[in-house]
Amino acid sequence: MAKKNYDTLSKDIVKYVGGTKNIISLVHCATRLRFKVKDHDCVDKENLSQLEGVITVLDSGGQIQVVIGNHVSDVYEAVFKNTDLKQANQEAQPEEGTKKNLLNTFMDTISGIFAPVLGAMSGAGMLKALLILCTTFGWLTADMGTYRILYAAADGVFTFIPVFLAFTAAKKFKANEFVAVGIAAALVYPDLTAAYSAGEALTFLKIPVVLVSYTSSVIPIIIAVYALSKLEKVLKKIVPAVCKTFLTPLVSLAVMVPATYLLIGPIADTAGKLLASGYTGLVALNPVIAGGLLGLIWPAAVMFGVHWGFVPIVMNNIAEYGRDTLFTITGPNNMAQAGATLGVFLKTKDKAVKEIAGPAALSAVLAGITEPAIYGVTLRFKRPFFIGAVFSGIAGAIVAAAGTGAPTLLGTSILTLPGYIGVGFVGFLIACAIAYFGSAIVTYFFGYSDNMLPKPKQDAASSESVTREEKAGAVKGKITDAEIAAPVSGKVILLSDVKDEAFSGGALGQGIAVIPEDGKVCAPCDGIVSVMYPTGHAIGITSDTGAEILIHIGMDTVTLDGKGFDIKVKEGQRVRMGELLVVADLAQIKEAGLDITTPVIIANTEEYLEVRxxxxxxxxxxxxxxxCIGK
Incomplete structure (x- = not known):
């Protein structure tokens, strides 16, 4: 997408999410904008998903997830640039009475804390992979200054990850960000880190301190910042305003740092060890079955956007064992979905499908970004998605059996393969190759054909399988000239005189408007009722000649919620010109203070040479x- 379109896209996204007043918070991960909204019913998912630049829209994990792809950070920045949504206030808490779900709350919390840091962690992980490649081929050695500086750049993010998470957790829990960072800094303070390494026995006010290594840890600081947020609420009530600026941080640091060292840290560390040992124990029971199941269900986890909820487990594995196997087992899924998408790309002769499948397959295999492949191709045609899932499961079983791991957070792609060098590396390469080429071959021969592409809408009342052009007797690729009759009687005005910018500006298509004399709205041609709004205020008809006509009864009449509209037909019904569609109570519309002007629009204006x-x-x-004059 061209950069200049981000501004328009960002405004449209916010509009269809329900406007800034409906947005509680907004964060983004590698491919998605994640909106937390007050009212999910105010979100126009249909129009949102049809925006150019939006791959798909999910209502999952308590969030409206707008899948963008590689350009998500640019669109995220454009949202705040072009709307009155403020980053400083984006984490406002939901209104009282908002329904909460434990899983949704957990996913919202995890994504809010980890999503802002994922870019830095992914970049640092990639740098580690490149350094492994350089040392493997002898281009660099561990004692070289170049290596040590670059390794510091890569490993520094993971070593001091508590500092990063302290800041994002403070924003999520509404605590003072800098006090939270101060607590994290105390946990990785060199003197106490050295005391842990030396096995010193420390006490605090004669209470023994259980020293724990907090570098690279994630659970202790998150719990500590959550506790900080609760402490600050109490302090705000009891600390005098005249000394609140310095006294609240002072008390917070003086209480929370010792509390973390004495209580929160050791408990969280124990919980982390249990979590890590539980996961490794589960895999150890039967690596092949465990790896196969993980690989098989992982595409569904990615599809619903819950895969990043496993990041704490991955980071905890790295902190405890120096390597992770979870994201390694599930990594070949990227290759499987890339291969299935490649199979579609090679098989299809449809230009539009090729334009989507080609870049999506490349993005998945080179960058490990699979959402465009999943939503744009494999899930759309279903069979390629399931083929990819099966090969993801096969590859997961192979990786688990080989015992492959990674010393850092990595997304699997061709570029990150060096990051897996070590135990089980050959097995990992074999698994990725099987996932990629197996999915591509099976999809090519058995998983896709152009017959899966949707056919043009057909006459719901007819059993004949004919296209719109065949109905009209038109030449293939050409829409027949047509005359559209007036659906109502009344005064005719130009579309430019309609008091609504969407109509007057021609954004919805060219046409004309009528100020009706009565409320009887009839079919302007022979055709199919393609859209019948439940509120009765608007009707769409596809004529037998191919014209897509929109009749909109009045301005803003959707707000009447169907009051004053008596619907006489249903969606999919064949109608004849002059057949009664809707009876509108014009008096009731006027009493509501609304304009009764009725535009008649040709929605597919671009397919005609002229609409006159x-x-x-x-x-x-x-x-x-x-x-309507055909081209």
Whole structure:
């Protein structure tokens, strides 16, 4: 997407999410904007998912997840640049009475804390992989200054990850960010880190301190910052305003740092060890079965956007054992989905599918970003998605059996393969190759055909399987000229005179408007009712000649929620010109203070050479209103 389109896209996304007033918070991960909203019913998912630049929209984990792809950070920045949504206030708490779900709350908390840091962790992980490659081929050695400086750049993020998480957790829990960072700094303070390494016995006010290594840890600091947020609420109530600026941080640091060393840290460390040993024990029971199941279900975890919820386990594994196997077992899924997408790309002859599948397959195999492949291709045609999942499971079993691990957080792609050099590396390469080429081959021969592409809408009342062009007797690729009759009787006005920018500006298509004399709205042509809004305020008809007509009864009449509209037809029904569609109570619309002007729009204007209104001041229902000239 061109950079200049980010501004328009960001505004449209916020609009369809329900506006800034409906947004509680916004964060982003590697590919998605994650909105937490007040009212999910205010989100227009249909229009949101159809925006150019949006891959798909999910309502999962208590969030509205707008999948963007590689450009997500640019769109994220554009949201705050082009709307009145403020980053400083984006983590506002939901209103009282908002329904909470334990899983949704957990996922929202994890994504809010880890998502802002994932970019730095991924970049540092990639740098570690490159350094492993350089040392493997002898280009660098561990004692060289170049290596040591670059390794510091890569490992520093993971060594001091408590500092990063302290800041994001403080934003999430509404605590003072800098006091939170101060607590994290105390946990990785060199003197106490050295005391742990030397096995010193320390006490605090004669209470024995159980020293723990907090470098690279994630659980202790998150719990500590959560406790800090509760302490600050109490302090704000009891500390005098005149000394609140310095006294609140002073008490917070003086209480929370010892409390973390004495209580929170040791308990969290024990919990982390149990979590790590529980995971490794589960895998150890039967690596092949455990790895196969993990690999098999991982595409679904990615699809619903919950895969980043496993980051704490991965980081905890690295802190406890110096390596992780969870993201290693699930890593070949990227290759499986890339291969399935490649299979579709090679098999299809449809230009539009190729334009989507090619870049998506490349993004998955080179960068490890699979959302465009999943939502744009494999899940769309279903069979490739399941083929990829099966090969992901096969590859997961192989990786688990080989005992492959990674010393850092890595997303699996061709570029990150050096990061897996070590125990089980050959097995990991074999698994990735099987996932990629197996998915591609099986998808090519058995998983896709262009017959899976959706067919044009057909006459719901007819059993004949014919396309719109065949119905009209038109030449293939050409829409027939058409005349559209007036659906209502009344005064004719230009579309540019309609008091609504969407209509007057032609954004919805070209056409004309009628100020109706009565509320009987009839079919302007023979065709199919393609859209029948439940509120009755708007009707879409696809004519037998291919014209897509929108009749919008009044302005802002959707706010009446169906009151004053008597619907006579249903969506998918065949109608004849002059057949009654809706009876609108014009008096009731006027009493509500709304305009009764009724635009008649050709929604697929771009398919015509010209949409020309007939010159007339008034019209009777059934008389000609518009001429559509085919290209």
């Amino acid at each position: 209104p007939f010159k007339q001041e008034s019209v009777r229902q059934g008389e000609r209103l518009l001429a």
